[in-house]
Amino acid sequence: MTKFSELDLSPAILRAVKRMGFEEASPIQAATIPLSMEGRDIIGQAQTGTGKTAAFGIPLIEKIDHRNHHIQGMIIAPTRELAIQVSEELYRIGQDSHVRVLAVYGGQDIQRQIRALKSRPQIIVGTPGRILDHINRGILKLDKVHTLVLDEADEMLNMGFIDDIEAILSNVPEDRQTLLFSATMPDPIRKIAERFMRNPELVRVKAKEMTVPLIEQYYIKAQEREKFDVLSRLLDVQSPDLAIVFGRTKRRVDELANALNVRGYLAEGIHGDLSQAKRLSVLKKFKEGKIDVLVATDVAARGLDISGVTHVYNYDIPQDPESYVHRIGRTGRAGREGMAITFVTPREMGYLRTVEQTTRKRMTPMRPPTWDEAFEGQQRLSMERIGDTIKEGNIDEYLAVAKELLEAYDPVQVTAAALKLMTKEPDKTPVHITEERPLPHKKDHNRRGKPSSSYNKGRKPRRTTTNRKPY
Known part of the structure; x- marks a missing residue:
């Protein structure tokens, strides 16, 4: 070299x-x-x-x-x-x-x-x-x-x-x-x-091959206006310990972080406009588990060394394979397995194929979860927490009151009430996410058809309200 x-x-x-x-x-x-x-x-x-x-x-x-x-x-x-x-x-x-x-x-x-x-x-x-x-x-x-x-x-x-x-x-x-x-x-x-x-x-020059062997890679085909609801439901179903969401622009990162907080997640964003002090503060909170979701641009995330990230969500597919590999490399570290899920609009499928050719690994299509599945995912998370608390012990001070409850009510009803109190129900609060222009049309060689000869010159991004029913 x-x-x-x-x-x-x-x-x-x-x-x-x-x-x-x-x-x-x-x-x-x-x-x-x-x-x-x-x-x-x-x-x-x-x-x-x-x-x-x-x-x-x-x-x-x-x-x-x-x-x-x-x-x-x-x-x-x-x-x-x-x-x-x-x-x-x-x-x-x-x-x-x-x-x-x-x-x-x-x-x-x-x-x-x-x-x-x-x-x-x-x-x-x-x-x-x-x-x-x-x-x-x-x-x-x-x-x-x-x-x-x-x-x-x-x-x-x-x-x-x-x-x-x-x-x-x-x-x-x-x-x-x-x-x-x-x-x-x-x-x-x-x-x-x-x-x-x-x-x-x-x-x-040929692009160098880049491999990511320990990371499960999935893609979800979704329209731009559907992506945030899909992300919300995925977070509810998968309940990642630490997750990073990647957006293409600084505005996207700010809006996603705000929208996630509106929906009840602990999220903060980092991008190039933040001061170094603020950036370090956000990263410290993320590493300490004080926030669940970090939203970032490619530039801000280069060189991040964070252990324990279980899931990476590519809200916007990156334009080049190298950025994709850098993004998903934030998970699956130190021999651990990780999961990466990429959202792709129909006209961006050509970029997905380019990434697959470079990494020499096909992504698995994933069906977006429904709101009912998101709710069930949160219930199961609460059930796991109860089970973990029982295994940890230190609940003797609660046993007397628990016996009173079981004498007064059916045990199944008591358990259901505890789950209800602990479970975060899927939140459908409307949020505002500015629609970004998709990447320029790249021909998907696995499909027939020619690329368009021009693309929306001068089109400005629109604002959309995301509050849609399951697909």
Whole structure:
């Protein structure tokens, strides 16, 4: 393996990479970084999860001229989620280099973005539609761009963004360096490479296999609006000792934590906006069992070392297999078994298949529990607690009153009353969860049909009230 220290990188980059916990470069990083530093155009054929953001991000940041306050680098990504993810990783890589990175994408206030563009960012990460919108408004000037990256080009093709990409490329200097990354190489992507790239070097890397042998993996197919009720019923049926729920965005984490508390669970969330002190406080409470459910984003959960987690719930399926493996790796630690359950909307099944191919393990479909099953699960939990209390002893002070009860009432009725007092009945209190846009349509190769040519450009998330009957 190649170490980052062998790649002739600046001290600032090496410090940032070390702080991020990386010592050895992944195959695509080891192959791409030296070529990119030489100014070569590159076609990288690699799955998400192979480390390609750092593969193009490190050489891009190395080439930024800090005295030049114009936009010098641009990354085009298919979705706002990926644009945010890429910009956050570039920020971490370039933190010691003082490089200014800005993400622009649909669904965010455009006036806010216009104000941010006036602060002279040096790297722009954005979705095709919003980038083109800023270009057409005359706000985004790309005449000083020396490096352009097309990330997940095949997804942008599937979403119908090819015309937008070509329009953006026509606004960038012809003598730029171009890097194109794509999991597959369909003909339209090859044509873009032929038209807009100069003798590109092909770097082809397979995603590393990642195994999770001790973790039972299930998936539940559910519509976005149904997921929270399904999660509530699962928690009631399974009664996990410690559980982590993963959400895709900070807003999602905040809303899920609030909604779980409304429904009677002890839950708190962690994400990148929390102070370090608050984050450590939440983790301490979770480790001590003072909260039952931790809700987290991928970024916040990286590197968490928590023992005793029995269940992981992927409320939103992650976009790349590496994040999936990091998530479910929070359970099944130290040789213990764990359980991971992933919620998948019908149009996200392609992402499930990609995860299965990478982990080489099929997930088992799970039927969502009904409210009656959730109620029965809570009753059985109460019964187990009574049994455990009897085994532990120390109940002598209660025996006299217990005998009086049994003389006055039927023993079965006494037991039923005790169970009723102890049992948390399933709570159907309405909660508000903002619907997130699903991941871009990825073709599920196990099914017939073609991916859609475009996807809901400009659609804003809706709020929905979750208070639905069992399926």
